[in-house]
Amino acid sequence: MKIRILIIMAAVLLAGCRSGSPAPAEPAASAEEPAAKAAEQVLPPASLSMMGKVVAVRHADMSFETVLPISRVNVHDGQRVHRGQVLAELDQFKLRNAVQQQRHMVEQAMLQVEQARLQMQDVVIAQGYDPDKASSVPESVLHNADVKSGYALSQSSLEAARTQLAAAEHALRDGVLRAPFDGVVANVAMQAHQLSQPGQTVCRIIDASALSVEFRVMEADLARFPIGARLNVVPVSARGTMYEAVVSEINPVVDAQGAVTIRARLSKADGLFEGMNAEVLLK
Secondary structure (H helix, E strand, O other), X not given: OXXXXXXXXXXXXXXXXXXXXXXXXXXXXXXXXXXXXXXXXXXXXXXXXXXXXXXXXXXXXXXXXXXXXXXXXXXXXXXXXXXXXXXXXXXXHHHHHHHHHHHHHXXXXXXXXXXXXXXXXXXXXXXXXXXXXXXXXXXXXXXXXXXXXXXXXXXXXHHHHHHHHHHHHHHHHHOEEXXXXXXXXXXXXXXXXXXXXXXXXXXXEEOOOOEEXXXXXXXXXXXXXXXXXXXXXXXXXXXXXXXEEEEEEEOOOOOOOOEEEEEEEEOOOOOOOOOOEEEEEXX
């Protein structure tokens, strides 16, 4: 009997010990997690790298306006030229001859005007009036004298001749292509003795002192490229050379791919050509 009581008491004590044991403690939060979150907040955004192209801020495609043989092309690709320097010329003989012919036409028209004026005076005198006192001559008499002498018609012919002369002189001036500004010659497409066509490019003049790099960024990154943002530019052809640029233009249009076109002005452009591929890095 005593043995049974002892067994029951031992079982009760054992159950009490198990129920009173503390619950396993939850693992403590790592002390490194808050520090990592704080670091994420202060770290700068990842640097961006885009591919772009070098573009000229200013260039001019030079062409003639007249269909004539080209007598001379004085430049070649890569040649540096100064403002006003002659690039190419058309056949000057035909152009000068056209000017001389139009000057002769103007002189003839002036003679016709003078002859018509004298005839007009004769008609007025025949009507009994003094042509030197036009205010005293009736309008009907003046009109009749004008019609009979052809004075108004001769004046119209003179104005037309002067207009043709101005056009011939303009063609003579445009028969000589001159550099509009200091720059570098590119894309020479015509040679001497070829026939020029209106609007057909003879060559291009590039202002090599003013180059930019054009690139595209996604709309989500646009805020990182405000006007004045500084960039590094590395040409694909010269990986060891780095240029500096400043954002100067932002095209206010998002294209179908969700990108915006940006231009950055290069502070120095020595050794760069228009159309070069370059990597653009955000500082």
